[in-house]
Amino acid sequence: MTEQPVSSPSGETDVENFADVVTLGEGNPLVLDSGEMLGAIEVAYKTWGRLNADKSNAILICHALTGDHYVCGTNPITGKGGWWENMVGPGKPVDTDRYYIICSNVLGSCAGTTGPASLNPITGKAYGPDFPVITLGDMVRAQALLLDHLGIDTLFSVIGGSMGGMQTLQWAAAYPDRVKTVVAIATTWRHSAQNIAFHEVGRQAIMADVNWAHGRYMDDPRAEPPHAGLAVARMAAHITYMSESGLTSRFGRNLQDRDKVAFGFDADFQIESYLRHQGISFVDRFDANSYLYITRAMDYYDLSAPYDGVLAEAFRETKTRFCVISFTSDWLYTTEESRHIVRSLNAVGARVSFANIDMDKGHDSFLLDCPEMNDMVAGFLQSEARSIGVNS
Amino acid sequence: MTEQPVSSPSGETDVENFADVVTLGEGNPLVLDSGEMLGAIEVAYKTWGRLNADKSNAILICHALTGDHYVCGTNPITGKGGWWENMVGPGKPVDTDRYYIICSNVLGSCAGTTGPASLNPITGKAYGPDFPVITLGDMVRAQALLLDHLGIDTLFSVIGGSMGGMQTLQWAAAYPDRVKTVVAIATTWRHSAQNIAFHEVGRQAIMADVNWAHGRYMDDPRAEPPHAGLAVARMAAHITYMSESGLTSRFGRNLQDRDKVAFGFDADFQIESYLRHQGISFVDRFDANSYLYITRAMDYYDLSAPYDGVLAEAFRETKTRFCVISFTSDWLYTTEESRHIVRSLNAVGARVSFANIDMDKGHDSFLLDCPEMNDMVAGFLQSEARSIGVNS
Numbered sequence: 001m002t003e004q005p006v007s008s009p010s011g012e013t014d015v016e017n018f019a020d021v022v023t024l025g026e027g028n029p030l031v032l033d034s035g036e037m038l039g040a041i042e043v044a045y046k047t048w049g050r051l052n053a054d055k056s057n058a059i060l061i062c063h064a065l066t067g068d069h070y071v072c073g074t075n076p077i078t079g080k081g082g083w084w085e086n087m088v089g090p091g092k093p094v095d096t097d098r099y100y101i102i103c104s105n106v107l108g109s110c111a112g113t114t115g116p117a118s119l120n121p122i123t124g125k126a127y128g129p130d131f132p133v134i135t136l137g138d139m140v141r142a143q144a145l146l147l148d149h150l151g152i153d154t155l156f157s158v159i160g161g162s163m164g165g166m167q168t169l170q171w172a173a174a175y176p177d178r179v180k181t182v183v184a185i186a187t188t189w190r191h192s193a194q195n196i197a198f199h200e201v202g203r204q205a206i207m208a209d210v211n212w213a214h215g216r217y218m219d220d221p222r223a224e225p226p227h228a229g230l231a232v233a234r235m236a237a238h239i240t241y242m243s244e245s246g247l248t249s250r251f252g253r254n255l256q257d258r259d260k261v262a263f264g265f266d267a268d269f270q271i272e273s274y275l276r277h278q279g280i281s282f283v284d285r286f287d288a289n290s291y292l293y294i295t296r297a298m299d300y301y302d303l304s305a306p307y308d309g310v311l312a313e314a315f316r317e318t319k320t321r322f323c324v325i326s327f328t329s330d331w332l333y334t335t336e337e338s339r340h341i342v343r344s345l346n347a348v349g350a351r352v353s354f355a356n357i358d359m360d361k362g363h364d365s366f367l368l369d370c371p372e373m374n375d376m377v378a379g380f381l382q383s384e385a386r387s388i389g390v391n392s
Numbered sequence: 393m394t395e396q397p398v399s400s401p402s403g404e405t406d407v408e409n410f411a412d413v414v415t416l417g418e419g420n421p422l423v424l425d426s427g428e429m430l431g432a433i434e435v436a437y438k439t440w441g442r443l444n445a446d447k448s449n450a451i452l453i454c455h456a457l458t459g460d461h462y463v464c465g466t467n468p469i470t471g472k473g474g475w476w477e478n479m480v481g482p483g484k485p486v487d488t489d490r491y492y493i494i495c496s497n498v499l500g501s502c503a504g505t506t507g508p509a510s511l512n513p514i515t516g517k518a519y520g521p522d523f524p525v526i527t528l529g530d531m532v533r534a535q536a537l538l539l540d541h542l543g544i545d546t547l548f549s550v551i552g553g554s555m556g557g558m559q560t561l562q563w564a565a566a567y568p569d570r571v572k573t574v575v576a577i578a579t580t581w582r583h584s585a586q587n588i589a590f591h592e593v594g595r596q597a598i599m600a601d602v603n604w605a606h607g608r609y610m611d612d613p614r615a616e617p618p619h620a621g622l623a624v625a626r627m628a629a630h631i632t633y634m635s636e637s638g639l640t641s642r643f644g645r646n647l648q649d650r651d652k653v654a655f656g657f658d659a660d661f662q663i664e665s666y667l668r669h670q671g672i673s674f675v676d677r678f679d680a681n682s683y684l685y686i687t688r689a690m691d692y693y694d695l696s697a698p699y700d701g702v703l704a705e706a707f708r709e710t711k712t713r714f715c716v717i718s719f720t721s722d723w724l725y726t727t728e729e730s731r732h733i734v735r736s737l738n739a740v741g742a743r744v745s746f747a748n749i750d751m752d753k754g755h756d757s758f759l760l761d762c763p764e765m766n767d768m769v770a771g772f773l774q775s776e777a778r779s780i781g782v783n784s
Binding site: 263264 | 590596599657
């Protein structure tokens with residue numbers, strides 16, 4: 001799928017101006033953290049805006065667990081708007097009129113970049129369980145290959161929330177010279193025992209589905225994928241994306257189209273109906289094996305592990321400037337975890353802006369329209385662009 | 393199964409002195425909250441200690457979601473000790489040397505009391521999905537029938553944690569003249585949207601298991617029960633029983649028998665292995681349909697519903713004295729929820745003792761050895777027994 005840049009009648013470039021799938025690493029395979037190698041990989045990506053003459057205005061957006069590269073504009077898979085339209089677009093905090101914005105689908109995912117649903121060139125079938133286990137480090141390596149391909153050496157900013165935020169920190173740690181600024185939202189530097197536990201429940205739900213077939217459900221084109229298990233995994237995860245108070249204010253114990261309980265196992269409560277919808281609609285757009293591989297990558301993520309748990313050491317001598325944002329009601333990646341990141345950065349003299357935003361929508365706050373977050377990101381980018389001397 | 397009271401050589405009654413299954417409601421069926429009726433029901437129960445002459449020393453212990461009537465002594469189903477041996481026994485806070493203690497398996501469960509795994513007298517097969525949906529009110533009605541059968545009009549105390557705590561409050565609201573005191577631990581007066589959400593994930597996991605067979609997995613004795621789905625349900629629930637900090641201090645990111653991750657989907661982390669064990673060991677002792685029915689009953693529970701959400705009205709003119717205990721790290725039924733119960737009781741002039749115990753083990757703290765909880769319960773019972781004039 002290749003779209004050519006579209007020019008509007010006024011001669012300005014349309015916001016959605018480029019989407020492509022590029023083959024990278026041919027003849028020079030990606031060496032993964034596991035030690036395995038992935039030969040030529042495909043990376044699906046989109047760009048918005050124009051790269052300026054000195055290539056100083058490039059911003060990489062990193063998506064979350066179930067996201068993709070359709071940040072804004074229409075997502076051709078879902079037919080809906082992009083996942084971060086509040087944040088990215090003309091005149092938005094990440095302003096497509098000023099910056100050249102790139103987002104690629106992560107390695108292991110299923111929206112165009114190589115993952116377990118891709119064809120294994122050795123067998124001619126989908127990789128399935130033969131896909132190598134990947135890490136956040138590997139995802140970022142694939143992004144770096146894409147930037148090489150695009151001829152971009154240095155990023156003005158790497159921006160992301162949740163797993164996207166993990167990638168921003170990974171970028172700063174792995175490629176300190178290529179990242180001027182980082183915006184890390186609603187994220188953590190390592191998955192906690194509770195984070196791992198919730199992911200393990202999701203993986204077990206998928207693997208308990210007989211249709212999973214030990215990961216080989218794609219071998220028989222007539223076979224059903226493990227939709228029931230994947231839906232349960234999504235439901236369990238979705239609870240962690242919302243706060244208790246947010247659920248109470250939005251759903252409480254409100255009943256579904258009834259004035260009394262039905263004394264049965266259909267969805268009596270609105271929260272049940274909502275969760276079931278989240279599960280059912282998810283399976284149409286996401287691959288069960290990708291869910292296994294990406295949750296595994298997140299569980300393996302621990303930036304402090306090579307330094308005996310001392311996170312600050314991952315950023316020693318960093319020159320990157322950081323903006324860290326947490327939400328008071330986020331119990332998945334808590335304010336305390338963001339504070340630990342900030343303290344660790346302070347310990348090595350890094351420049352950090354930090355905001356803990358009072359919003360009751362839980363972890364998913366970063367995806368919602370949050371004026372305080374928007375103002376913080378817009379202000380940080382404007383100030384750093386001025387300081388660094390980035391031309392639009 | 394009937395055991396006769398056992399006398400020790402000293403002539404004193406053994407702690408485990410009576411277990412029985414009794415048939416109740418013959419000719420006078422139990423009318424359920426749903427409007428349906430259950431004819432003769434079986435209720436499995438155990439007693440410890442001796443009922444005194446004026447029958448004033450009877451205590452009813454109420455068990456939690458997956459509990460049973462084996463409070464202390466050896467559980468013949470698991471071969472392990474009872475679930476509340478820290479709390480109940482000779483010289484323990486609920487002292488079997490002083491009180492006559494009763495615990496019955498709740499209606500809908502699977503340890504001897506009538507539930508979906510019991511034979512439906514109409515079909516000659518297990519009820520399965522034909523079992524009527526029950527409520528906490530129905531569970532307590534069945535307990536009241538048992539007390540009638542035992543000739544006990546008034547309980548000195550009703551004591552329980554979690555769903556057991558919900559039953560204690562239900563007792564005080566439904567039978568105010570039969571309950572002198574209540575000890576409600578780590579509990580709530582209504583299931584919140586988040587509580588319902590977690591239970592719905594568990595139910596969906598069970599119902600997604602093809603072996604569930606629309607609840608009729610017992611019809612074919614050669615069929616496998618839905619163990620995989622039930623294990624996932626248990627794993628998801630188990631996370632809610634522990635605190636984030638408790639998980640971190642107990643497991644953190646510790647690896648399982650390895651010094652590095654295995655880059656695969658086996659249990660790499662100790663928390664994964666622990667959770668899997670919780671799931672696998674649960675299915676040997678619990679029936680999947682019972683799990684559906686009891687979680688449904690908990691979700692339906694809302695003591696304030698008949699009073700437009702004003703909980704205090706459920707206890708208007710109560711003479712029962714209450715002891716309410718919460719744990720700082722319990723995020724399933726939070727301290728704030730216990731405070732709401734206390735404030736509501738205060739609003740109608742009820743006598744309430746309240747303690748919020750600083751313990752980092754989460755919801756399951758009530759099942760663990762917690763000296764502060766033990767002291768609080770022991771002190772409350774001793775003081776109230778003196779005040780009321782209960783003879784040992």
